[in-house]
Amino acid sequence: MxxxxxxxxxxxxxxxxxxxxxxxxxxxxxxxxxxxxxxxxxxxxxxxxxxxxxxxxxxxxxxxxxxxxxxxxxxxxxxxxxxxxxxxxxxxxxxxxxxxxxxxxxxxxxxxxxxxxxxxxxxxxxxxKCKDDMERAAMCHSSSINDQVMASAISALREGVRENELASLVNRAFLARGADCEGTQLVCFGPNGADPHHSGDGTVLQPGDSVIFDIFTPIGRYWCDMTRTIFYRSAGEKQRQVYELVRRANEAAEKAVRPGILLSELDSIARKIITDGGYGPQFTHRLGHSCGMECHEPPDVSDASHVPLESGMVFSIEPGIYLPGEFGVRIEDLILVTETGYEVLNHYPKDLQIIG
Ligand SMILES: [Mn+2]
CATH class of the missing domain: 3.40.350.10 (Creatinase/prolidase N-terminal domain)
Structure with missing residues (x-):
């Protein structure tokens, strides 16, 4: 006890x-x-x-x-x-x-x-809601593993690969680094990325596809959860614009994190950037969720969540834009609130990346 x-x-x-x-x-x-x-x-x-x-x-x-x-x-x-x-x-x-x-x-x-x-x-x-020192250390560790797994997933992109092959590669990479179990990893090529919860199926990678990796698992009981969107072979003008908009929304909300500000204010900061960029209706979900021993924990990070931030809270900031029939972009980090500000637990880069 x-x-x-x-x-x-x-x-x-x-x-x-x-x-x-x-x-x-x-x-x-x-x-x-x-x-x-x-x-x-x-x-x-x-x-x-x-x-x-x-x-x-x-x-x-x-x-x-x-x-x-x-x-x-x-x-x-x-x-x-x-x-x-x-x-x-x-x-x-x-x-x-x-x-x-x-x-x-x-x-x-x-x-x-x-x-x-x-x-x-x-x-x-x-x-x-507020993680103690042991829990903070566990979450930092999980997310550092996630950075490594993201790098191996992205480096595995090649001609002819299927979403579900990459999803199982992600699970193996997590297990090899101490994950507690496998999960349903989200790997979405091209138009599949327009469904925020599409999980890897038999879809084959095509040149010009956006690729969303939303990967997560518990390690030592504490979850990591990170999303990156990259482009295979090329990125068109619209893909670049949408990407930069989502990245700006992600970074602006993260920079605003400090004790006292409300979770709903973070949602507004990110949503305003995406709305001003012309894609408000295509940002179809809340900005994020708290995370800990469960991947999704209360409180959520939404316009209805008027909860002031406190040191020790860990939550995701994951704005996205979803264009049915075309592609989707989502960028997600886990953030730890500290006494004076914040620490981003994920370190995999967020610059626009074209692979292959
Ligand atoms: Mn998430």
Missing amino acids: NQARIKRVTEQMRRQGLTQILVTSTASIYYLTGFWVEPHERMLALYLDEDGRAVLYGNAIFGLPSTSELPVITHSDGEDPVGHLAAAVRPGALGIDKFWYSKFLIGLLSHRSDVTPVHGSDPVDLCR
Whole structure:
């Protein structure tokens, strides 16, 4: 149990008037207990009250040891997964983690009509938002690996290569450098780049294609996430203009990062540059997302996210322009907010690059 983190979470609970919460996200349970369990469809929930009393409820198959600091109460397959939990929670408001399966929540409520479920993720999410020294070091390390993997991916561009070959090359390069697992890497040639979430398929590289590499993976539990767009053999006038616009938006938003400014202001800075350049409607998504033990964490970096920056926050700045039927450009770095400003965790260059 990480008692320092539990203390910070219970302080947040008091501030929000919550006396009991269920922490169910794998990363949040790990953050507080040191146990990393991916329960899939089975039940795992950490009950935490305002005094820091914690009990872990979960399927016996997870093999979690019960200790005096953290009692573990198990159920077996076939038993009611929320039976023990339902018997233990107090009447009144109960904070529920945002992605807890409705089958468990509805099961719990069917036992306990005196319990009122309320949003309960904030106390942990607000603590996870600002990374401590160990977490900052882990994220710097992950992103330095990402710089290396980006370089090998870009140097592998050649006549006849397919998107999915490069995606698997990226995964192998990550694994060789200590990645925890493989991911669905985004590699997009030419018109495929106009879909922000296109993932590598059998498309073959053509001369004149833009190439988007949006590559990410957890290393030592902490994610990296970087995007570069480069051009194969040649870049036309429109491709160059769009590229420079996105690069300016990325760099202007990054330069504005400092404690106190709002995430929504960063979004506005980048969006204004792209809008003034004539491509506002083609910048179809938020500017970025926070990142840590999950690739996408709250808070997001959008015009609706009026959250002031604090030292220790890590988030992406990833403006893009998407032109259906033509091409797309996105440039993404992870940024760490420091006491006085910021540190860009990615160092792969952003100058317009034509390969081959
Ligand atoms: Mn991202």
